Each structure stands twice: as structure tokens, then as C-alpha cells.
Amino acid sequence: QQQQQQQQQQTEYEKTAAMVSDFASAGGTGERLQRALVERAQRLEGTQSWVEVWWEEEFLRRRDGLPIAGNWYGLDRLDTPRATQSERAAVLISGAVKFHRMIKTERLEPLRMMGVVPLCMWQYRRLFHTCRQPGAEMDTIFTATDYSDTRHLCVMCKEKAYSFDLYHKDGTPLDVQELQSQIEAIQAMSKATKNPLSQPPVGILTTQNRSTWAQCRQELMSAGPNNTDSLRKVETAMFLLVLEGPSPGTLTEQARVSFMGNGANRWFDKSIQVIVFEDGVASVNCERSWGDAPVAAHLFGFMHDFESETSIAPYAPKSPASSSPLSPQRATKPPRHPLSPPKRLEFALTSKLARAIDEAALHFKAAVADTDLVVLHMRYFGKGFIKHVHISPDAFVQMALQLAYYRLHGTLPLICESAHTRQFRHGRTETVRVTSSDSVAFVKAMAHLDQSSAETKLHLLLRACVSHVEQLKEAMNGRGVERHLLGLRRMARELSLHTEALDAPALHLNWGMSADSCPVQRGPSGGFGGHCDGGYGVSYHAQEEHMYLHI
Structure with a gap:
């Protein structure tokens, strides 16, 4: 109620309050829906969360294209190992394969909240071999489970798709040298292509509106005898490796290429795309429908640790005796088994598909031009100073973002932050409504510098931060608002009940800003897009003496 009161005229607020009061009255519609919701939770107890299927369906019904509005990106560690493109890619793949094998054999230790409470690991089942498949009205999440059909990796190079097996016939994984050999073979195949325009880039279709892409996907599968097999190879691959061109010189440009690229050298439906530049x-x-950022960040942290511990020496210059950072043992030992060469994945196209690819490229180019992205490295202080003055770093940054928005626009939007609920079975996230009466009071006191004393402003900041932390804890402990409202709406639909309170405009306003801390183990973190046109997506990573913000 506090947040909505800031967004509506008083008359609208009073009308909404009256509807909510009637909805929550004894014997009213709300009580009936709540009782049905509790019964659903009891039926599903021990098998799944009462909200997971509904939440996923709501997410998969969104029709916006995945770049900008859907997917998120993450940048590299700052102590990037000195390696060629094929060397770095080979080591990262090897680390991912090891992580995958630990999941399959259930040897991966769960992440723990505050180092104590283990978090649910169900999402890890869809980390690899997963693809979001487009549908006319709702997408589906497909995870390949047949081991005999999921031993390969898909590679995008110069807008063409390739694949090769990650395992030998006896089940042993390719080592780093063998992986590097396969990647270099793909690079050579790509350079040997006489006519690079012989086949328009099919990957650009994954940037389109989901319903449009669903129609194109059906057309693609019927356009040629090999198309379905090629499509299946992409969608069932362990993940997608993207071989990019030169690395941009700034973090902001690296972020733009990682977030959007040219749209053609990507397959945005894949759960994970690992991008490696020439240097x-x-x-x-x-893609984020299958799982949440901390799960993917766990993988990337493991891959970084793996490369630090194995073949690449990231902190030392290359030895004069060797131009390769791979160890002599790895660089000289012969392959254990003959390697099957990588395969180019061919797609036959109709004139209709060729037009659709051209339209997708134009649409994507316009969307990229309409998107601003900046990576800000704030060096003045970090979470060390914020903690020293006894304030939550997360709350502090959230208040700073609200103040910045108010100074820019003269008003405050609806702002959301995600809180994980993975201490519960199959938990995903809950939404925290960040803007509150306490935060508004602080922002307005700060914005009018001549009307409030420093002591008053500090008091209002502390009160707003305490309020924010309390809201965040409530959401993480399963006492948030948004998922509950979703459950009530879905239950009303199942029972064919109409209620004005759940359809009130106040509950369906756009989020003007989505702001989240980034769960990275090292590096300058990553970012995501806004929830609506003109909206902000802000990701922040506060380190001890500085912080990164992706806006």
C-alpha cells in the first residue's frame, strides 16, 4: 500500500484500497482463494513448490524477444589469462565438462546461505543441454536427458553453427589439447568457406518476438531434410560456445557485445552461451527462464578456478621457450584416440525464411540502437566503508539509485529487486518492491538540500535502509507479496472467479527500474535490460573498496 500510494492520485488510491478491503474481508473472495491455494500447496508438498509451474508459465508466455528484454550477460575476470582464443575456450570447456560430471554424479557441494543453510539444487538439472523453445502463445523449456544424444558441444563461428563430440566412444572426455584441436579445426573450416554469404545466419531468428520465431522455427524444420537434425544438435548441445572477433577495449563495449552482439553469431534460446574473443x-x-543467475555464476566461478589450477598460468608472462601457456605435458602428448572432425550444421532455407532473417536483422538493429548501456566503475568507496558506517551495502545502493532517478526525472518509479528463495524446495525468486514511504522521505529530503539538516537526512537514510533490509528478509523467507498475488490470480482463473481487486490497475503498473546485486565471485559482474520501454535495468557489484554498476 505504501508504494502504490506514491504512484496514484488519492482518489485512485482510495478506490483501490476499498477493493482490497472487500477482497480481504471475512467470507469474501480472497478467503476462498486463499483456502484453495493452501489446499494446492498441501497436495504438492514433497514433490514441487505450489508456485513453480505457474511462475514458469507466466515467464514463458512473455512474447518479447530474448535479447535486451530477456537474457543477461556476465563479463570476464579482470586477470584474464594470457591465451589464444582456442586455448582459452578449450580450458573453459574442460572446466564446464568437469562441473557437469559432478552434477550428474551428485558430487557437487550445494551453495549455502550465510555459509550454513544449503540451497536447493534442482535448477542445476537444467543448467546444461537446455534450450528455450518458442511457441505460438507460450514457450517450453527443453532439457535433453538421453546421454547418447547429448555428448556434443555447439559452436558459433562467423555466424555459422558447428558441433563436435565432447567425449570419446569409451566415455572419457576430451582433454584440453584435444578440445583446442577441435576448436582450431572449426576456425580453419570457417576461414575456408569460399562464400560467407552462401547461407544467411539462422541464429538471428532467435532475436525475434517469440511467436514470430515459433512460426519461423516450424517453417525451418519443414524446409529441408537435414534442418530438424541441425536444429536438434543446437538445442541439445551441452551449451553454446561463441567464437567472436577482436575484444572491445572498454568494459562498456565488452558488455554491449556480450549482451547483444550482432544477433547473428548467437543462439539466444540456449541456457548458456560462453563467448570467447580472439585475444x-x-x-x-x-537465458533465464530455466534458472537463476547464482546457479550460472556458480558454474562460471568453477570454470575460473579450474583454469587457475590447471593448464593456463594467468598471472605470469609466457615462457620465452614456448608461445603457448599450455603445460609442456599437455602440449606434447599425442591424442589418446582419433578425433572425429567437427561438423558444419547446415540449414536449407526457403525464400520466406530468407525474408524472415532479413526482417529479424532490421528489427534487431533497431532494438540495439534504441538501447543505452554503460558500465560504471565507481572507485570512491566500496562495501567496506558502507559496512563501517553500519549500513547494508545492498540497501545503500538501492537508496542511491532512487535518489539518482529522482534527480534525473523528478519522480520515483516502481522499482523491483529479486530475492532468492532457494532455501525452499524448488525455490526461485520473490520480488521486493523497493520504493517505500521511508525511501521516498529520504529521497525528497536529499533532493531539497536547503530544507533538511544533515542529521535529518542521515536519520532518514538509516530508516529507509532498515526498512529495505526487513522487506528483503521477508521476501527471502517466503513472506513476499508478488508470488502470492500470482497464486491468487491463477487460482481465481482455475475457479472461474472474477475479482476486481486482483485486476486493479495498481497491481499491473510497469516497473520503471529493476535493480539487483550481481552474484559473481570475481570480475566486474554483468547486467540485464529494463522491464519496459524507457525502463532501467541496473546491476551492481560492491567490492571492498570500489563497485561496478551496469546500467
Whole structure:
């Protein structure tokens, strides 16, 4: 109520309050829906969360294209290993394969909240071999489970798709040298292509509106005898490796390429895309319907640890005796088994598909031009100073963002922050409504510098931060608002009940800003797009003495 009161005229607020009061009255519609919701939770107890299917369906019904509005990106560690593109890619793949095998054999230790409470690991089942498949009205999340059909990796290079097996016939994984050999073979195949325009880039279709892409996907599968097999190879691959061109010189430009690129050298439906530039700098692009950022960040942290511990020496210059950072043992030992060469994935296209690819490229180009992205490295202080003055770093940054928005626009929007609920079975996230009466009071006191004393402003900041932390804890402990409202709306639909309170405009306003801390183990973190046209997506990562913000 506090947040909505800031967004509506008093008359609208009073009308909404009256509807909510009637909805929550004893014996009213709200009580009936709540009782049905509790019964659903009891039926599903021990098998799944009462909200997970509904939440996923709501997410998969969104029709916006995945770049900008859907996927998120992450940047590389700052101590990037000195390696060629093929060397770095090979080591990262090897680390991912090891992580995957630990999941399959259930040897991966769960992440723990505050180092104590283990978090649910169900999402890890869809980390690899997963693809979001487009549908006319709702997408589906497809995860390949047949081991015999999921031993390969898909590679995008110069807007063409390739694949090769990650395992030998006896089940042993390719080592780093063998992986590097396969990647270099793909690079050679790409350079040997006489006519690079012989086949328009099919990957650009994954940037389109989901219903449009669903129609194109059906057309693609029926356009040629090999198309379905090629499509299946992409969608069932362990993940997608993207071999990019030169690495941009600034973090902002690296972020733009990682977040959007040219749209054609990507397959945005894949759960994980690992991007490696020519100089060995890496980044990632992740689709988010299958799982949450901390799960993917766990993988990337493991891959970084793996490369630090194995073949690449990231902190020392290359030895004069060798131009390769790979160890002599790895660089000289012969392959254990003959390697099957990588395969180019061919797609036959109709004239209709060729037009659709051209339209997708134009649409994507316009969307990229309409998107501003900046990576800000704030060096003045970090979370060390914020903690020293006894304030939550997360709350502090959230208040700073609200103040910045108010000074720019003269008003405050609806602002959301995600809180994980993975201490519960199959938990995902809850939404925290960040703007509150306490935060508004602080922002307005700060914005009018001549009307409030420093002591008053500090008091209002502390009160707003305490209020924010309390809201965040409530959401993480399963006592948030948004998922509950979703459950009530879905239950009303199932029972064919109409209620004005759940359809009130106040509950369906756009989020003007989405702001979240980034769960990275090292590096300058990553970012995501806004929830609506003109909206902000802000990701922040506060380190001890500085912080990064992706806006």
C-alpha cells in the first residue's frame, strides 16, 4: 500500500484500497482463494513448490524477444589469462565438462546461505543441454536427458553453427589439447568457406518476438531434410560456445557485445552461451527462464578456478621457450584416440525464411540502437566503508539509485529487486518492491538540500535502509507479496472467479527500474535490460573498496 500510494492520485488510491478491503474481508473472495491455494500447496508438498509451474508459465508466455528484454550477460575476470582464443575456450570447456560430471554424479557441494543453510539444487538439472523453445502463445523449456544424444558441444563461428563430440566412444572426455584441436579445426573450416554469404545466419531468428520465431522455427524444420537434425544438435548441445572477433577495449563495449552482439553469431534460446574473443577474453550470455543467475555464476566461478589450477598460468608472462601457456605435458602428448572432425550444421532455407532473417536483422538493429548501456566503475568507496558506517551495502545502493532517478526525472518509479528463495524446495525468486514511504522521505529530503539538516537526512537514510533490509528478509523467507498475488490470480482463473481487486490497475503498473546485486565471485559482474520501454535495468557489484554498476 505504501508504494502504490506514491504512484496514484488519492482518489485512485482510495478506490483501490476499498477493493482490497472487500477482497480481504471475512467470507469474501480472497478467503476462498486463499483456502484453495493452501489446499494446492498441501497436495504438492514433497514433490514441487505450489508456485513453480505457474511462475514458469507466466515467464514463458512473455512474447518479447530474448535479447535486451530477456537474457543477461556476465563479463570476464579482470586477470584474464594470457591465451589464444582456442586455448582459452578449450580450458573453459574442460572446466564446464568437469562441473557437469559432478552434477550428474551428485558430487557437487550445494551453495549455502550465510555459509550454513544449503540451497536447493534442482535448477542445476537444467543448467546444461537446455534450450528455450518458442511457441505460438507460450514457450517450453527443453532439457535433453538421453546421454547418447547429448555428448556434443555447439559452436558459433562467423555466424555459422558447428558441433563436435565432447567425449570419446569409451566415455572419457576430451582433454584440453584435444578440445583446442577441435576448436582450431572449426576456425580453419570457417576461414575456408569460399562464400560467407552462401547461407544467411539462422541464429538471428532467435532475436525475434517469440511467436514470430515459433512460426519461423516450424517453417525451418519443414524446409529441408537435414534442418530438424541441425536444429536438434543446437538445442541439445551441452551449451553454446561463441567464437567472436577482436575484444572491445572498454568494459562498456565488452558488455554491449556480450549482451547483444550482432544477433547473428548467437543462439539466444540456449541456457548458456560462453563467448570467447580472439585475444582470449571471455564473457557469457544466459537465458533465464530455466534458472537463476547464482546457479550460472556458480558454474562460471568453477570454470575460473579450474583454469587457475590447471593448464593456463594467468598471472605470469609466457615462457620465452614456448608461445603457448599450455603445460609442456599437455602440449606434447599425442591424442589418446582419433578425433572425429567437427561438423558444419547446415540449414536449407526457403525464400520466406530468407525474408524472415532479413526482417529479424532490421528489427534487431533497431532494438540495439534504441538501447543505452554503460558500465560504471565507481572507485570512491566500496562495501567496506558502507559496512563501517553500519549500513547494508545492498540497501545503500538501492537508496542511491532512487535518489539518482529522482534527480534525473523528478519522480520515483516502481522499482523491483529479486530475492532468492532457494532455501525452499524448488525455490526461485520473490520480488521486493523497493520504493517505500521511508525511501521516498529520504529521497525528497536529499533532493531539497536547503530544507533538511544533515542529521535529518542521515536519520532518514538509516530508516529507509532498515526498512529495505526487513522487506528483503521477508521476501527471502517466503513472506513476499508478488508470488502470492500470482497464486491468487491463477487460482481465481482455475475457479472461474472474477475479482476486481486482483485486476486493479495498481497491481499491473510497469516497473520503471529493476535493480539487483550481481552474484559473481570475481570480475566486474554483468547486467540485464529494463522491464519496459524507457525502463532501467541496473546491476551492481560492491567490492571492498570500489563497485561496478551496469546500467
